[in-house]
Amino acid sequence: MALTDEQKLEAYKTMMVIRRFEEKCAELYAAGDIGGFLHLYIGQEAIALATKYALRDDDNVITAYRDHGLAIARGLPVKNLMAEMLGKATGTSKGKGGSMHLADKEKRFWGGWAIVGGHLPLAAGLALADTYRGEDRVTLALMGDGATNIGYFHESLNMAAVWKLPVVWLVENNQYGMGTAVIRASAVSDIAKKAEAYGMPCCVQVDGMDLQALVDYLEEAAIYAREGKGSFFVEALTYRYRGHSMGDPERYRPVHEVEEKKLDDPISHLGSHLIEANLATTDDLQKISDEADQEIAEAVEFAKNSPFPEPGELYTDIYADSMGEVSR
Numbered sequence: 099m100a101l102t103d104e105q106k107l108e109a110y111k112t113m114m115v116i117r118r119f120e121e122k123c124a125e126l127y128a129a130g131d132i133g134g135f136l137h138l139y140i141g142q143e144a145i146a147l148a149t150k151y152a153l154r155d156d157d158n159v160i161t162a163y164r165d166h167g168l169a170i171a172r173g174l175p176v177k178n179l180m181a182e183m184l185g186k187a188t189g190t191s192k193g194k195g196g197s198m199h200l201a202d203k204e205k206r207f208w209g210g211w212a213i214v215g216g217h218l219p220l221a222a223g224l225a226l227a228d229t230y231r232g233e234d235r236v237t238l239a240l241m242g243d244g245a246t247n248i249g250y251f252h253e254s255l256n257m258a259a260v261w262k263l264p265v266v267w268l269v270e271n272n273q274y275g276m277g278t279a280v281i282r283a284s285a286v287s288d289i290a291k292k293a294e295a296y297g298m299p300c301c302v303q304v305d306g307m308d309l310q311a312l313v314d315y316l317e318e319a320a321i322y323a324r325e326g327k328g329s330f331f332v333e334a335l336t337y338r339y340r341g342h343s344m345g346d347p348e349r350y351r352p353v354h355e356v357e358e359k360k361l362d363d364p365i366s367h368l369g370s371h372l373i374e375a376n377l378a379t380t381d382d383l384q385k386i387s388d389e390a391d392q393e394i395a396e397a398v399e400f401a402k403n404s405p406f407p408e409p410g411e412l413y414t415d416i417y418a419d420s421m422g423e424v425s426r
């Protein structure tokens with residue numbers, strides 16, 4: 099599907115909101131307002147946006163801990179996301195999840211998981227549940243390159259292939275798992291080849307900085323899964339411009355590598371395209387950036403003015419019954 103002019107502008111705006119959200123989170127973390135771990139998505143924004151255009155709103159999405167950008171792209175309200183970062187009761191997980199556990203049941207955004215690969219069997223389970231119920235939903239499971247070396251990955255892909263589950267497995271290959279380069283950690287550095295072991299069709303090394311290319315491949319994958327043919331595997335080549343998490347001294351990669359990769363910035367790419375196609379002027383893009391700053395400033399104010407959860411909240415939202423209702 100070729101994105102319409104309106105969608106391109108909308109995507110640019112949302113990518114800018116994600117970027118500004120992440121930059122502000124880095125500031126708030128340094129100031130001690132955000133605790134725990136904080137993994138920024140800067141550089142990977144095009145992937146989050148591609149999920150918006152290639153999937154239906156009622157499809158399932160599940161991911162790892164680098165989840166802020168995806169949550170914004172899936173339409174979770176920015177002010178509640180910021181409140182979650184600050185551990186406030188108005189947060190998307192009532193302030194009890196934090197950066198790595200953003201979730202929204204209504205939007206079928208199932209998180210935000212801290213254990214590498216731990217969410218992949220859950221993705222298979224979500225798809226199995228839909229198959230049982232006769233729903234034509236697709237489950238999109240995003241993961242990092244490092245997760246493809248974990249046992250859960252292989253078990254989940256195997257089950258998904260055996261049961262022809264409607265899952266799109268999407269690897270965000272940002273070249274590193276913490277401080278270890280893919281070529282040092284993975285027996286095959288063409289990660290998509292791992293799908294061959296499970297007889298799964300795949301899109302090999304899609305340009306993860308190119309929104310339109312991502313939409314095209316993800317859409318193909320989603321159609322395949324929705325038609326009941328089974329799972330599809332996509333590897334998107336991307337890069338994170340910041341460290342693995344806050345406080346990473348980044349000794350494992352040279353500064354010039356990061357600077358070179360920044361020339362491939364997905365937001366700049368889309369901005370240049372908008373200007374070349376006469377869809378926006380540089381002034382328009384500046385205005386979009388200012389509006390994003392404003393939206394984030396309002397979200398921070400909302401978050402800071404919100405209360406922390408009551409101590410009794412420690413005992414709620416712990417168990418779920420068989421219908422998925424959460425109770426004490």
Ligand SMILES: Cc1ncc(C[n+]2csc(CCOP(=O)(O)OP(=O)(O)O)c2C)c(N)n1
Binds near residue numbers: 164212214246272274
């Ligand atoms: C099972 C498990 N082992 C180790 C860790 C520690 N850990 C956290 S993130 C990470 C690297 C994962 O890299 P990747 O899957 O490429 O995701 P990225 O951070 O690049 O998005 C590791 C080893 C963990 N959280 N869970």
Ligand SMILES: [Mg+2]
Binds near residue numbers: 244270271273275276
């Ligand atoms: Mg990685």
